[in-house]
Amino acid sequence: MLKVPYVTGYLSEHFGDDGFGTLSGYEARGGYRGLRQALDTSPEDLIELLKSSGLQGRGGAGFSAGMKWSFMPTDSDRPKYLVCNADESEPGSFKDRILLERAPHQIVEGILIAAWATGAEKTFIYIRGEYAFPADQVDRAVAEARERGYLGAKVMGKDFAHEIVVTRGAGAYICGEETGLLESLEGKKGLPRKKPPFPAQYGAFGMPTTVNNVETFSHVPHIVCKGADWFRGFGTEKSPGTTLFGVSGQVQRPGLFELPLGTPLDEIIFEHAAGLLEDRPVKGVIPGGMSMPILPANQLDVPMANEFLRERKTMLGTGGIMVMDDTTCMVRVACVISYFFRDESCGQCTQCREGTGWMNSIVERIERGAGEQSDLDILLDVAGKMEGQTICAFSDAAAWPIQGLLRHFREDFEAHIRGKKCPFPGSFEL
């Protein structure tokens, strides 16, 4: 079943409309006007426009898209590439899938504008292997765009050549990390690279490359058509625009909601997602995909933008909001999270490979009732040593949620240790 957001904005207003996925339907609703306009603008001016719009990457790290584009060298004749990161595997995130399924031309248009701005000759759209149906939609859109002369030797008749290659991953979370992705694109194991050099210098096949997320590209045509001021009319001063919040877990109306950045978390949960099942109280909420630390029930007033979330020691990430009710055992949550990271670590760095394993064994022991008080110190010690020392940010992403759980729900862990069993029999099954 094709899914449509419950609350829509400029990105998703036509998602309810099956025609929007086709070239003619997309054009009938204003599609590809942004590309036409962009091709009449100089690359420098386009990059300036993107910078002044304040668009931040929507893949998790929130880096300025315009800045990133400006890092691409302009004085070399080496081929330059773009990568559209459609590997979406951050637990709790499903927005990119819906964008791929319902609006592939919006992505293609954003890519072509970015290609003109950065001088890239080719884009690789790297789609996670499990997304077979979304990949078919993108394949079809790319073929339509090529047929229409929007790809190829003369894009829209201009002296500008571009090609898009759609390629698929094969089931490895680490290939979402941009340099792991680049290795995978080169036909290798997806082992992240040491940085520097950064992709803008040494990217896909050793060439200058810019990697952006599916949603990041999707905003671009709207910014080009309607301007930076219009874009800044949504969201907060520091975090402009809307985003697709995905709400999952124990709410009445789980789904996707396109809302301005800075929308308060409690508004999203109680208004848009219609509150919790059986009207139970909230125990905790993970605000931005599994890598982001949890927030307890008394912090749901936070506006969903990084400048506010950082004050609460968490981040927007991918905007995947997971809601847990009062029956939830937070040690079980730690078991599920740490199992995931243990399973997905690529194993190159000792801290990450060993640390994810240790954390998982310790929390599972605590859940079984065999934990000791000193385990909590070990957990925090291990998590601390995993931060900021590894080849990629996966290790930090594995440590943060465990630190967050201990920061806000230490009592759950201690109750298991004291009582030598799980005190939450009504919690979700492990």
Add this chain to the structure above:
Amino acid sequence: MVISDETRSKIDAEIGNFPQRRGALLPALHLVHKDHGYVSTDVAKELAEIFEINPIDVMEVVSFYNLFYDRPQPRHHAHVCTNLPCSLRGARSLLRRLESHFGVRAGEATPDGKLVLGHEECLGACAYAPMMRVDDTYFEDLDFEKAKTILDGLE
């Protein structure tokens, strides 16, 4: 030759998409999985020749990715997502009941070789939980009866 001419020409077309030959290795592996369901030693040898690398390089890549296999597979893969959002909505109880319905543990194939029942990490369908992936298709908003009907109906 174990790789068919048709697949071989598709692989050659993929090679044309990449600035270096080896870029087409993952696309080629997807193609041979469509035909054979896994990468046999013979297939690995042929791929190694096509990509001008060693068979062990092919197998290293195969072993890194969850969707590639180095041995024959049952006719279907049925994987229930057990990551947090799905678990919060009963995915693990669903998996338990499917395990007992088919008389296998997660990760095992049914004796008739029809399917392997497994669990998987988040599949990007968290709001439509619980869900499972059967081969290339997602089934969402499941309960035990729905899941059982889908799986019983497989050839």
